[in-house]
Amino acid sequence: MRLASVAAHFGRDIDRSLxxxxxxxxxxxxxxxxLLVxxxxTLGGYLSDLRHPDAHALPPALAEDSFEVGRVIxxxxxxxxxxxxxEEVVADGDVLHYNAALCVNGDGVLGRHRKVHQPAGEALAYCAGETFAAFDTPVGRMGMLIDYDKTFPEAARSLALDGAHVIACLSAWPASVTDRASRLPQDRQSRLFxxxxxxxxxxxxxxxxSSNQTGVMGGLRFLGQAKVVGPGGDVLARTWSKGALAVAEVDVEVEVARSRRILHHLEELTPSAYVGSLRSSPSEEDA
Known part of the structure; x- marks a missing residue:
């Protein structure tokens, strides 16, 4: 199967993006x-300022059943x-916006994800998603994450435990906004990405x-660095800072099975040993 990940710039003009x-x-x-990620x-661009998003310059919002989403399908x-x-959702008279992703083919929507983890001031522009769920597609069972979600191991682990053999991580990941390097490859965020x-x-x-935006939006300079990574952590194809397509041919089921033949991380988990470490802070009873 051929998998491809996109590094490209997408701004506010939705027609141009389409x-x-x-x-x-x-x-x-x-x-x-x-599979193309x-x-x-992609539609409407990302924020132009992570710390203080301008309420008058936010990305345009679309409903899942919009004409524009239909064009992608x-x-x-x-x-x-x-x-x-x-994504724009009307619930109980309130209009809610989410940083969201859809997985589609010509038959319609196959899966959806709303970004759970929000960096810096993103919570001023978006509501947070609440779950991670895998879904079935013609290319196998997969899941999606949105940029900062991948910083948290539990996010990807949740999808893997739900049976995902492919995870698409869609990003608008910028270079460091507090300690910029003169060259992107030396940037701290580039290494972390x-x-x-x-x-x-x-x-x-x-x-x-893993996909990512390129170019500049307001005060943010995006890294690019789209890639396809195998089950052993080996990079099979990648791009750099400019727009390009990372394409890799992978027999997903064979490679996943091979990587789990001797050491099977999901089966060898010991959840009872980790529960305490997953709490954000001690309870009053523990204090």
């Missing part, structure tokens, strides 16, 4: 790609395509498909 997506989907289809915020056809957008990609794949013995 045209760009169609071109990338066409190129990927011509290369025999079966776009970055976080139509262009996907037989291909499985993951992409990010700002690569480290998390390989670690999450190896920890869970799954195939990891």
């Amino acid at each position: 045209e760009k997506m169609a071109g990338i989907v066409g190129d990927a289809r011509a290369s025999g790609v079966e 776009f970055p976080d915020a 139509a262009m996907a056809q037989e291909m499985v395509v993951c992409f990010g957008y700002t 690569d480290l998390y990609d390989s670690a999450r794949a190896a920890e869970n013995q799954i195939v990891w498909v």
